[in-house]
Amino acid sequence: MIFSSDNWAGAHPVIAESLVKAAGGFASAYGTSDLDKKAGNALSEVFEREVAVFFVATGTAANSLALASANRPGGQVFCHREAHVYVDECGAPEFFSHGAKLSAIDGTVGKMRPDLLEKQIRHSRAGGVHGGQPMAITMTQATEAGTVYSLAEIEAIAAIAKAEKLPLHMDGARFANALVSLGTTPAEMTWKRGIDLLSFGGTKNGCWCAEALILFDTSKAEEMGYLRKRSAQLFSKSRFIAAQFDAYLEDGLWLDLARHANGMANELAKGIEASESARLAWPTGSNELFVILKKETAAKLKAQGAVFYDWPVPQTLTDVAEDEGLYRLVTSFATKAEDVRQFIAAC
């Protein structure tokens, strides 16, 4: 009963096999091989337009490079208070962007409130040269709270970005989970709504290590080539990333894997809603659930082998009793229905 994180899973067999297949023979290095090109083209097809693709080692790298490309002295990046870039990246966005300030925007269930975002941007501009200058907005889809911005919600953020002339980045570490949750297309969820740069994550959804920074504005690709290399993120045997994306995108495998993960989370959610000792803190829709349990129930589940994390209670969640706690459950392509059933039965 492993619900700790989707990065506790390994790699899907088809993706692991793709690496074996690509292991033989020689190919040119540093992202120039045929397989690299094939994977790049596959991404252009997925997004229904030409995109510039940069494979990198981690989601943190993709996010940080996206922000670095918007770099301005005294620059400020606007993100949700619980965003990965704000909370979980050890200053990488600040390092890559030479000291940008991340400015936290509040909002329930992991989503920036557009009015607060707008207010904060104006506040930032009001300080003149002393206050620094806005440089980018970044949003997370699916959010760190497991929720999914609707297309209209993305559009509302994008409208602010456009009005303020700020590039808009999407952290898509769980892009596939959000996509199948909305039942829309990659193009509709990104550039058609106003997204300029995308961290496209494959690692959490069945790859070993497959993260790509995608630029919808290809005029910035040349500079990004240098940014990636000087950040030590250019793989020599880049085709080992390409081989993963190749298998990941072929025949919609990536969507199948996300549907499985989301489906498992949905089963969990149903069981929890029906339970008397557990309840959802808020509805999600992706492969992450946030659950309020009696502390003794949580302890019992852990004793039975369930693995999941305690989660800090956000200020906006006010109905957690003294003897209760907030817990996060994450499913993945590798989650088994049997484990879900067992968890529900025990809680």
Add this chain to the structure above:
Amino acid sequence: MIFSSDNWAGAHPVIAESLVKAAGGFASAYGTSDLDKKAGNALSEVFEREVAVFFVATGTAANSLALASANRPGGQVFCHREAHVYVDECGAPEFFSHGAKLSAIDGTVGKMRPDLLEKQIRHSRAGGVHGGQPMAITMTQATEAGTVYSLAEIEAIAAIAKAEKLPLHMDGARFANALVSLGTTPAEMTWKRGIDLLSFGGTKNGCWCAEALILFDTSKAEEMGYLRKRSAQLFSKSRFIAAQFDAYLEDGLWLDLARHANGMANELAKGIEASESARLAWPTGSNELFVILKKETAAKLKAQGAVFYDWPVPQTLTDVAEDEGLYRLVTSFATKAEDVRQFIAAC
């Protein structure tokens, strides 16, 4: 006849298979899994002491983090003029160390001349606060010229580092090739000679992506954990690196692969020495050869399918005629004896 670079090879089958074997099941993330620990322990055994091991995405990352850990304002790093950090890393060492200056030391066949190194360090100190301050020395083993520092030569550099109280880093992108060339042990070639930090490369010698920064002084490990994370180099599914190192180090596979690559280079060298239209620019000993060919011979070889790079003629190489060029040939674990024979026959 691929002699362009050892990073044009793919992955050795045993290593690719190790990834498949590790793909199933769940394991804790960010370098804390059992497989991560196993690979870490294997490296401690290889080096005959406790070491702190940090998996990273690229050799550039390992080098840059090593230098970042020595960071000082106005800091200067001393390296050979042809070193990878100086020539081929797009400013990553400077970026990671917040603007350190790399100071180039001359010397033939890719090796720093100890007297020039010493002179340059003293010169640097002479400028007081205006001139900045020495912060580290980095040497490459095997060198970018394909040669190998002898143990005595390493010791001579290390003596300067010790006298000047500077950390000494070894860029071991081709560590295994140097090691089997010297016929010594990893411990003898590193910390027993005075090396403090090592970039231990597996990628060029049969892995997909297996680079580790090794600290012999484990007291610096805690800080390095933060340095790695804020540089976006901490893999979530870190065990995919561990699985590669696990197979790489088991039963001495890594040494066998390096012996093969060096052996192939040796065969090439013999053939070239016997040829009338080609000669070695200097003897090497590892898996890289630098060859002087008539330009028309080089063109003919390329027309026959040989792949190899033209190389800039260093100032110290004075006997290259107008109609000749300098070329680099690199062998790897994947080089076939048949290709070597074919190349020799054609040149």
Add this chain to the structure above:
Amino acid sequence: MIFSSDNWAGAHPVIAESLVKAAGGFASAYGTSDLDKKAGNALSEVFEREVAVFFVATGTAANSLALASANRPGGQVFCHREAHVYVDECGAPEFFSHGAKLSAIDGTVGKMRPDLLEKQIRHSRAGGVHGGQPMAITMTQATEAGTVYSLAEIEAIAAIAKAEKLPLHMDGARFANALVSLGTTPAEMTWKRGIDLLSFGGTKNGCWCAEALILFDTSKAEEMGYLRKRSAQLFSKSRFIAAQFDAYLEDGLWLDLARHANGMANELAKGIEASESARLAWPTGSNELFVILKKETAAKLKAQGAVFYDWPVPQTLTDVAEDEGLYRLVTSFATKAEDVRQFIAAC
């Protein structure tokens, strides 16, 4: 009626004359002249112990260098939400410290609440390598809200710094104003309470340009020498700063100037408290007042030649009516009693 800022004043005649006196003759450069040493010694006397003194160009430089000296990867600096470093320095602290994150601590009247500070530090540590690491605490004395931390309040912050092994910095842009307000000694208000680094400002209190970073731990002085130089803050004709500090500290001129400024603010406060159309937003004690005025009264005052800034209403100030605004009034060594009387009469 200039109450816009103490940096709208020029220089006190005695200080300007000191520059004229020092203009002749030759003296060694870069902080090594006799006058530099004299000013340094004067500061050691003022603080009743040996201190290391670094003249810099701006208060922002002093603050940023203080934080840079505490630099850690993924580092977090804790400061009040309204602190100058957080709001008004255009990312200089982040730039100088290679991307540190400034973490805002709440508290009324410009003072960090110790319990919130402690909680935030613990929260930061809880994230492990992902969450980064605490690296310093900085407090402002007098605060940006014009208030003054009592000695006991400084001690409470210092106790947390000590327990958490974090260096404690004081931004003393208005150090003299706070000092005469408390009626204590420089030593008592700083190192005897646990302050490790001090930005000692003279510019706002009658100098042209006289800012010093003071290290109570002189073992860090050597490194600071390099930090200052590589930040382009080492003056060649450093004695022009020394000449100002020399006159500033002689015969307690600095304290007289601060007493005058505070006294003028006190007169203003009394007049405002007696007025029916104005009231203090909170009591201060230094040379800054925050006043709630009817917007039409403010407009009338400005029409009569009064110069002062509108101020954003902090969330903790809840009794400002629709037709009222918050305004800041700052006095200085150059404020005239006549202007104070005129202002009071008009409001």
Add this chain to the structure above:
Amino acid sequence: MIFSSDNWAGAHPVIAESLVKAAGGFASAYGTSDLDKKAGNALSEVFEREVAVFFVATGTAANSLALASANRPGGQVFCHREAHVYVDECGAPEFFSHGAKLSAIDGTVGKMRPDLLEKQIRHSRAGGVHGGQPMAITMTQATEAGTVYSLAEIEAIAAIAKAEKLPLHMDGARFANALVSLGTTPAEMTWKRGIDLLSFGGTKNGCWCAEALILFDTSKAEEMGYLRKRSAQLFSKSRFIAAQFDAYLEDGLWLDLARHANGMANELAKGIEASESARLAWPTGSNELFVILKKETAAKLKAQGAVFYDWPVPQTLTDVAEDEGLYRLVTSFATKAEDVRQFIAAC
């Protein structure tokens, strides 16, 4: 007999008095006062066009900000091997530009050889993404060797900058000395030749602290405002710089001071050329001389109270005997004819 450096002089009386005159009254801060505007306009007149002017604390700051404004990842700046930015700024240019690499160009008497500059830029481009990218060229006028680029020589460098699409910066720490040496106008020596950014130094030529970064392309002014502030180089009482420039530029005082300094150097040069125990290492033309003396002569002069620095012998200077040394003599606005006579008599 002080010939150590022009920054050992104090301030010219007219400039010191200008500070006294400006000390009274109130004026808006951060570069917005009437006096700031007046000094800015004076510089526009001096350069016969609209320029954007940024006062900063040091020449190092002006140089580093100029390079920061050209910032590119993996960027390389080309400068002479003896340039101040390369040798004497403790990594400030690298820090301000987030890790740019300074690439040293050789050439006698302090001047870059255009052919070597061109070759190095091409070499840099040849490395592709691994080798980084050219980002700026910086030249020093007068040079660190005391010589002066002719207008044709500036044009030759500028032609390369233009062809390579690189911004061209001039470090004018001794701008006035070069200008009166050439007998040309500020416009002719800068933007009319192709200079894009200028560090305009007043400190060495009679000011206390008066350095300005001048942008001939005013479209970059907005960004520079943020760069300066986040580098902690924006003075609050900026008018104390303006007051110096105001007096400096009025009635050609700055040119008179430079003529005096150059004239004193010329007298020294004549005396040295006539001497049997001393000779010029190379002719200069500005206010710096480089002299070859018998070591015992140098010791004797120092014993008699002459102050001047030993200087490292550049590789290109080959006729210095064992018992001789190279020495630098610098004159300034404050150098007295009597000291020059005394020096000549003694050598």
